[in-house]
Amino acid sequence: xxxxxxxxxxxxxxxxxxxxxxxxxxxxxxxxxxxxxxxxxxxxxxxxxxxxxxxxxxxxxxxxxxxxxxxxxxxxxxxxxxxxxxxxxxxxxxxxxxxxxxxxxxxxxxxxxxxxxxxxxxxxxxxxxxxxxxxxxxxxxxxxxxxxxxxxxxxxxxxxxxxxxxxxxxxxxxxxxxxxxxxxxxxxxxxxxxxxxxxxxxxxxxxxxxxxxxxxxxxxxxxxxxxxxxxxxxxxxxxxxxxxxxxxxxxxxxxxxxxxxxxxxxxxxxxxxxxxxxxxxxxxxxxxxxxxxxxxxxxxxxxx
Numbered sequence: 001x002x003x004x005x006x007x008x009x010x011x012x013x014x015x016x017x018x019x020x021x022x023x024x025x026x027x028x029x030x031x032x033x034x035x036x037x038x039x040x041x042x043x044x045x046x047x048x049x050x051x052x053x054x055x056x057x058x059x060x061x062x063x064x065x066x067x068x069x070x071x072x073x074x075x076x077x078x079x080x081x082x083x084x085x086x087x088x089x090x091x092x093x094x095x096x097x098x099x100x101x102x103x104x105x106x107x108x109x110x111x112x113x114x115x116x117x118x119x120x121x122x123x124x125x126x127x128x129x130x131x132x133x134x135x136x137x138x139x140x141x142x143x144x145x146x147x148x149x150x151x152x153x154x155x156x157x158x159x160x161x162x163x164x165x166x167x168x169x170x171x172x173x174x175x176x177x178x179x180x181x182x183x184x185x186x187x188x189x190x191x192x193x194x195x196x197x198x199x200x201x202x203x204x205x206x207x208x209x210x211x212x213x214x215x216x217x218x219x220x221x222x223x224x225x226x227x228x229x230x231x232x233x234x235x236x237x238x239x240x241x242x243x244x245x246x247x248x249x250x251x252x253x254x255x256x257x258x259x260x261x262x263x264x265x266x267x268x269x270x271x272x273x274x275x276x277x278x279x280x281x282x283x284x285x286x287x288x289x290x291x292x293x294x295x296x297x298x299x300x301x302x303x304x
Contacts, residue, residue, distance in 0.1 A: 010110075012024070012304070018202075024071060025113075028086070031096045038250070039240070046062075057297075069085065076202055079113055087134075091172060118146040121146055121150070122199070125153070126174075126212070128173045130232070130233070150188050151188065153189065155214070160212065206264075208261075211248060211252065230276045231276065231277050232278050234257070235264065235275075238277070238296075242294040243294060270289065274287060275287065283300065
């Protein structure tokens with residue numbers, strides 16, 4: 001009696017920055033309606049002015065493409081994961097995020113980062129689609145997915161939410177994805193000065209407040225000085241390169257978010273810095289160039 005062999009995981013794409021291989025660990029493409037809800041000022045007319053957004057970052061009708069994924073890499077002797085997506089089996093208000101059953105952990109393992117091997121989890125901020133795989137369900141309880149890791153976020157971020165009047169969906173998210181990590185003694189809060197904070201050789205956190213008060217971007221520096229930036233939600237989509245005034249409907253401080261976005265893009269423009277978007281669909285990464293009164297992203301394809 002024959003059996004069908006298990007299908008091998010698809011190759012995990014990666015970019016190499018000064019000897020650091022940064023792997024994109026896919027969770028799920030976000031539904032087409034996400035862009036219009038998240039970035040309401042990024043209308044089809046606005047998107048249609050920029051041919052470079054199509055076909056990768058928008059469809060022919062001007063609908064934005066967005067993804068949920070993490071980035072995994074090794075630097076300074078640490079195996080690092082940046083953001084943990086939406087998670088499996090979680091009760092969420094957004095139907096597209098509710099009770100997911102994805103192969104995220106299989107893809108993370110295929111990239112060479114089985115959960116028990118991860119040393120550090122960097123949380124750019126504490127929103128639902130960035131903390132979901134902090135935990136997984138075991139025997140009816142939510143337990144840390146990465147038991148050997150330190151989970152790191154900004155002290156400002158955690159203290160803000162501690163004093164925030166949460167609605168039921170957000171409180172539920174904290175209950176299943178943040179509080180179990182704290183209860184296990186794995187959550188570290190860091191103070192991030194304006195110039196950034198180094199967590200390990202080649203790995204720094206940069207303050208990019210506005211989307212949330214303690215939002216962070218991540219900077220990688222390779223042995224040869226080559227750099228990369230992981231945006232978190234400081235930039236949700238490449239259309240914001242051309243129109244940095246376009247903000248997210250869930251930005252807590254829209255004016256500060258725009259200022260952070262402009263500063264981040266200006267710091268990378270015209271350099272060899274590779275920008276990796278936490279929600280950018282494939283090809284996900286590129287370099288920033290000045291384009292008229294704004295910027296554009298010149299895509300850099302990953303290796304597989």
